[in-house]
Amino acid sequence: MPSATNRPTNRKVVLARYVTGMVGPEHFRIEEEPAREPGEGEVMVRTDSLSIDAFIRTSLNEVEGLHQQVPLGGVVVALGVGRVIESHAPGFVAGDAVSGPLLAQTYATMPAAMLQKIDDALPLSTYLGVLGLTTGLTAYAGIRYVGDVKAGETVLVSAAAGAVGCIAAQVAKALGARVIGLAGGPGKVAFLTDTLGLDAAIDYKNEDVAARLKALAPEGIDVFFDNVGGELLDIALDNIRERGRVVICGAISQYNDHSHVRGPSLYLRLAERYARMEGFTVMHFASQLGEAGAQLVQWLAEGRLQMPEQVDHGIDAFPDALRKLFEGGNTGKMLVRP
Ligand SMILES: NC(=O)c1ccc[n+]([C@@H]2O[C@H](COP(=O)([O-])OP(=O)(O)OC[C@H]3O[C@@H](n4cnc5c(N)ncnc54)[C@H](OP(=O)(O)O)[C@@H]3O)[C@@H](O)[C@H]2O)c1
Known part of the structure; x- marks a missing residue:
């Protein structure tokens, strides 16, 4: 468990300019800070993989789009999977695999209630791909x-x-x-x-x-x-x-x-x-997603579903990975592994 003096450095992708037209690295900057200590009910998660989704683009406009907007200087939205490294929340312990709105950063400190525990019998990225909410x-x-x-x-x-x-x-x-x-x-x-x-x-x-x-x-x-x-x-x-x-x-x-x-x-x-x-x-379809997930797991086990992953490495790769979605630069699930 990290102590107050040896907290890891969080590297995060923040919105530097609202996006008009094609999204690209010029719209973002990378900032660093010590990862925040979890408060009561919170956990600190080390990000394993981030899901590069088309909806992220719609949150970067100056005018309201389809989804909630990211403010200038705000951390870019992203779903991700990772592991708890410090917990102040009942039911969560260090080592737990989780998925949720981790944002585009290497460490997320957030309420445990916003996260779902996931079974690490499967590769964690499966929960962003075949079993992913947005996929x-x-x-x-x-x-x-x-x-x-x-x-x-x-x-x-x-x-x-x-x-x-x-x-x-x-x-x-x-x-x-x-x-x-x-x-x-x-x-x-x-x-x-x-x-x-x-x-x-x-x-x-x-x-x-x-x-x-x-x-x-x-x-x-x-x-x-x-x-x-x-x-x-x-x-x-x-x-x-x-x-x-x-x-x-x-x-x-x-x-x-x-x-x-x-x-x-x-x-x-x-x-x-x-x-x-x-x-x-x-x-x-929130109430039917349990049934949907169970069917997808079964088909996956039967070899009837496959999902190629295209993985870019390092949090700095996030802006360019997002651009790829809009230029057809991906086949299958686009991920960033920070
Ligand atoms: N309704 C929902 O709840 C929900 C949830 C998640 C995602 N979605 C939607 O699902 C769609 C796919 O999202 P994804 O995250 O899975 O991305 P993705 O399909 O992995 O990547 C986007 C693909 O779209 C194609 N594309 C991009 N610009 C295009 C254009 N101008 N004309 C034609 N094709 C274009 C590209 O493939 P090519 O090389 O073939 O052009 C690109 O690889 C998006 O429309 C997204 O908004 C909806």
Whole structure:
């Protein structure tokens, strides 16, 4: 247990400038301070891994975005996993593995009530990936509870080689659907078909998506799980089947300019085809996440789910890792290991 005189140094990523357009290292600075001693009910956690999530970008605008804003000089939001190194909270002891909103820093001192203990039989990063709130659980909730995907249906997933998309596509496969992925570049398309076993994949950066989709699904698609928005959403709406479902998980193509979000122009297809479009956040399904997690654990144990991790090392790598999400520089779950 660290004493008052030998507290570790906490290195944290703070917001130096509000972000307009593409996020990059110029918007942040790294600050150092002695890690704070935990008060009553608090623990000190050494960060093992931080989850690089698209939502982080939406908290860095000067104007309010989708999520709570980070103030100038504030520590950037991030979910993470780590180990308790000092506890003043009942039920938590040094060595416990935990997950929660650790923020972008190497040590977090925070109320234990904000953390969940996790089972370290699995690699800790599993709780940010396949079992992560913003990753596997989001994907499961969107495919099962919003999309209501059924065996034999045709499902299209955008950003399918990213973290959420990769699990959404595999969950749809596990439910017996035929799954087509959208991703940027031939390497990602090969990953989707050869490694994840999707039925087909379209390289939206180099192929005519509308023509390829018509060829692959001449009868249309039953479910579109959308992570991207913009033009791809319109193409999917144009191909939605009668009684189809469009699941709005996110719209990463729109996050860099939140005040000028481009909405779909082909939404009348919903009326023509008695289809629906429904958005969600994972927390709308808080009461079902236990069941969702149990199913994901089972499929993981059966080898039916895989999640490649892309790990950047050192807290200084955090800003650039975040930028990669918006440039397609990641395959699978993007993590920073401080
Ligand atoms: N509803 C919820 O509760 C919830 C929770 C968590 C996440 N989400 C959403 O899930 C989505 C995926 O997030 P994630 O954290 O898992 O990130 P991710 O998919 O691991 O990474 C983002 C991917 O999006 C693609 N992309 C980026 N900019 C694009 C653009 N302009 N056009 C097309 N594709 C683009 C890139 O892949 P390519 O190389 O293929 O372009 C990139 O790899 C986001 O929209 C996020 O907001 C929603």
